[in-house]
Amino acid sequence: MKPRELDTEIAVIGGGVIGSTTAYYLAKAGHDVTLVECRDIATGPTNANSGVISLLTKSPGDPLRLAKKSRDAFPALIADLDCDVDHNLIGMTVLAETEPYWEPLRETSLAQQASGADIVLLDNRQLRELEPALAPHVYGGVYAQGDSYVNPMLFTFAVARA
Secondary structure: OOOOOOOOOEEEEOOOHHHHHHHHHHHHOOOOEEEEOOOOOOOOHHHHOOOEEOOOOOOOOHHHHHHHHHHHHHHHHHHHHOOOOOOEOOOEEEEEOOHHHHHHHHHHHHHHHHOOOOEEEEEHHHHHHHOOOOOOOOOEEEEEOOOEEOOHHHHHHHHHHO
């Protein structure tokens, strides 16, 4: 089969969340963009995406800095889409049940804070104030208030349409 030629300035390959969002921002910047997908929108890895938008799982430095920029831009993007993508600002927490699990979590979290993450380290008492049903033995945790969830399928279809 001979490849089809596209009459476009930019072709974005892949209709998942990353490809669709890339095509959206390029088109918004005034470029002539064609989104190319071999199957259907959001049928690849996006279909298995959890939809969690979180800084807690990012390594300090550039990965965290870029994730923060993306997370902070999300509300404006959703407003531009003007449709329900099931976005919920719920905050995320990572727990350490015992002190040996707490130390590496604490060290990573302090490095994340130094890289600009708006996360808070919490002891057992503070965690139980945040979540009274939490098991009493949990040693400590880290909370990111700005973290959220979005339905990856609804979001990807909305941004691809836009």
